[in-house]
Amino acid sequence: MSSAIPVLEDLYPVTMDMWPVQAKEFNRVHPFYENLKAGKLTTTRCKACDAVSYPPRVICPECYSEDLEYIELPEKGKVVVFSETLKGVPLGFSAPLIHATIDLGKDSPVRRLLIRVVNCPAGQLKEGDELRLVVFEVPSHPIEKGKKGTIQSERVFFAFEPVAR
């Protein structure tokens, strides 16, 4: 499902790493990934002006406040429009590579998301299909920790998959 460039023996091919560095030492939206590890898709809401942004931010794009909080997004959405790539998918992905814009419903703080669809054979997806969040592990990321040596930072990423009918 999520094949990727593995960490080679004692070598880390950084330019071939297709996944974001998620550890708090390197990423200011690390709570997004910590929430993902707990199975929750989240984004940021500004406490000063209530603006909700996706993807999550560290500064509100509306009022420039840094006083943001993480809020949960729905785990299910319906396909609005989608594309399937069958040939020539990018390195690290396998065909079919499916992307969809999904509608999270009128009560969601973010109405629409562009997401990847996994666990779905080519030619099966239809507009209106219900999808649900799926969180999966991706290769860990080595971090130098001084005297402690190198540790591996566990990583996850997310996509959506069809809800079984």
Ligand SMILES: [Zn+2]
């Ligand atoms: Zn704001």
